[in-house]
Amino acid sequence: MEIDPFIFRLSIFILSIFIGYYVVWSVTPSLHTPLMSVTNAISSVIIVGAIIAALSGNDNTIFSSSSIFGFLAIVLAAVNIFGGFLVTQRMLAMYKKKKKDK
């Protein structure tokens, strides 16, 4: 009997939860705020769904009822992607080591 592709995706999902578990425990507590902002940014990879939805129409009906939701989702996810990565970068740039010559 053939295995349903769903099972493969489920395996990836479960294993990723474990990876996430170990990776996140190794994050230093002082970087927990950047962790939140970067997880925010990467979870906006949901934009791939938004793009598919937005491009579902053809040239005559670019804005159909389903693609409009796609376009709205693109805007939301884009705010998050740019905002999330940039604010993380801004924060991380502030974490400096003690300068010895001071």
Place this chain on the structure above:
Amino acid sequence: MSANLSAILYLISGVLFILALRGLSSPETSRQGNLFGIIGMLIAVTVTFLSVGNFTTGFIYVLIFLAIGGSIGAFIAYKIPMTAMPELVAGFHSLVGLAAVFVAISAFINPDAFGLGTPGNIKLASLIEMAIGAAVGAITFSGSVIAFLKLQGIMSGSPITFKGQHALNALILISIVVLTFYLCSTQSSNLFWILIAVSFIIGFLIIIPIGGADMPVVISMLNSYSGWAAAGIGFTLENTALIITGALVGSSGAILSYIMCKGMNRSFFNVILGGFGATDQSTGKSKKEQRPVKSGNADDAAFLMKNASSVIIVPGYGMAVAQAQHALREMVDTLKKNDIKVSYAIHPVAGRMPGHMNVLLAEANVPYDEVFELEEINNDFANADVAFVIGANDVTNPVAKTDPQSPIYGMPVLDVEKCKSVLFVKRSLSPGYAGIDNDLFYKENTLMLFADAKKMTEDITKNL
């Protein structure tokens, strides 16, 4: 682009996201990690464009909307003050949630575009995944909006409770399950809309009873929810990058909320149910006898610190409110010039989100190797001369160790009272968030400095 190739590229972008989180294990590697994340995102977006392959007018519109969202995001990222980080993160969570809802709606209306069947005849598995994604997304959205309003101060930070709250929440959660079940058997779009509406309501109801100081748990929890919503949509779209990311973010948020719960000695279960923070209110107010406190001014504080050889600084939410981190850093610079050893002690739940204090200190150019977590520094208080408590309260309360009746009993606290002397900057003697009196105020070796945190710190610097 072939489906196999794009699947592999999505996998690569998922791996890059794992590396992005891995980088955060130390500040040195963190910036590289962030870069990995950005590359992963670029790959995912590019692959999606190529695999849809529809470079018509619609494509131009996609780019336009992308640019609109992108510029708004970039603008916010550059303008936002570091003290407003908790609000920003809550706001961003709400966007992820809403985006998940929109994608689910779009897939429901037009399943052809996603290869999920036809309207009214969507594959059962896809429909379940879609419903879960939409419901969790909607909960994330409305919950985060409430968290945002509370953090921003637009909505009162005090818990809003009413009779039968838990029963109502339970009822709504059951109805979500029932609705999903009927949605799958009937494929009715009305049920889909009702499901989303009910999920919005439950998200709202879960967060309103939670008090301001419990926000670190709430934000982490919503972080987790946004991940699960993304994973749900990932299953619908059969997209590996989304599934991996959803799982990563989901477990990341769950771990953070676990750490926060432990920092407050609350059970995880208690948190998931909501309604925490409400039980703490009544206690302590009854036994408010007048006890003598010693209060001093900036001059006294400066004198004490000047004669110390080591000082430990305990920052809390009050420092963020008063924006005192820069003034604090100037004070510490002056102390260091006098050869006084200074370190910072950070309680896990200090502030309004995980790592809140660390970011503020980093912003004020405090080197991160002077900043310590509770377990690392707690033994040092006994050997330190002065503890300077600025804006923290409950996390220093020795009652948590001595009084089993206290609502915060068992919560890990900083052993501030073991210092030779304690300087406590606070505007008044009012109890902290938990509503309990802090025994530390009345200790022999405590000197209360009644003033705004920023002003007091500046005055001390002048007197040093």
